[in-house]
Amino acid sequence: MFVDVHAHDCNNVSKNILVVNNGLDLESNKRCLELKNKNIRCAMGLYPLEGIKLNEDGIDENIDFIKLHRNDIIAIGEIGLDFKFNKDKRQIDIFNKMLELAEEIKKPVIVHSRGAEKEVLDVLKRFDLNVIMHCFSGDLNLINKKYYYSIPVSVVERKWVQELARKVDVSRILTESDSPYVIFKKRKSKPEDVKEALKKISEIKEINLEKTKSTIFANYNLILHE
Numbered sequence: 181m182f183v184d185v186h187a188h189d190c191n192n193v194s195k196n197i198l199v200v201n202n203g204l205d206l207e208s209n210k211r212c213l214e215l216k217n218k219n220i221r222c223a224m225g226l227y228p229l230e231g232i233k234l235n236e237d238g239i240d241e242n243i244d245f246i247k248l249h250r251n252d253i254i255a256i257g258e259i260g261l262d263f264k265f266n267k268d269k270r271q272i273d274i275f276n277k278m279l280e281l282a283e284e285i286k287k288p289v290i291v292h293s294r295g296a297e298k299e300v301l302d303v304l305k306r307f308d309l310n311v312i313m314h315c316f317s318g319d320l321n322l323i324n325k326k327y328y329y330s331i332p333v334s335v336v337e338r339k340w341v342q343e344l345a346r347k348v349d350v351s352r353i354l355t356e357s358d359s360p361y362v363i364f365k366k367r368k369s370k371p372e373d374v375k376e377a378l379k380k381i382s383e384i385k386e387i388n389l390e391k392t393k394s395t396i397f398a399n400y401n402l403i404l405h406e
């Protein structure tokens with residue numbers, strides 16, 4: 181099985197790929213639930229740049245919805261901090277709430293950390309959670325050996341992603357498309373692109389393709405089991 185642990189609104193995928201749709205707000209969490217099928221899993225979260233648009237009641241409404249559907253989801257995501265596009269420190273309170281929720285309902289978290297890698301790691305330190313860092317673009321010295329890192333499909337094209345894949349141990353690597361929000365080969369990314377990412381990762385790691393594929397699937401089953 182190929183795995184795409186971070187996509188949005190995927191509604192159809194070939195049967196040799198497992199996709200995890202990540203919710204960004206109440207609307208997309210609801211959609212995520214509807215899109216579940218044999219190959220499409222659901223994670224629910226509150227994206228930092230959506231969270232700051234809400235008042236406390238809006239945030240609680242999101243949390244209640246996720247709690248209600250705890251048996252339908254395999255992770256809390258997408259959550260995190262984004263100081264590249266907005267420096268509102270309220271993001272940190274919201275992130276803390278989502279991590280408390282993950283602890284309470286015992287789910288792994290899928291974390292966004294753009295422009296706030298150090299801050300994200302500082303917050304995560306206070307929790308005992310299984311963590312997937314999505315599209316991590318921080319200093320490679322910040323890599324936490326206990327966390328999983330989902331390597332975006334841009335590993336095929338971008339040197340900094342290749343460096344990330346080189347640095348993270350293969351036992352902590354996952355793959356993701358972040359479709360449809362990533363531009364890959366001058367078009368929108370799609371879950372199928374993880375096949376190319378896998379090939380590139382196997383080259384970087386100097387591990388044959390089948391072994392790389394089975395290791396990443398095993399990693400998926402370890403952290404994102406039903």
Ligand SMILES: [Zn+2]
Binds near residue numbers: 186188202258361
């Ligand atoms: Zn995303």
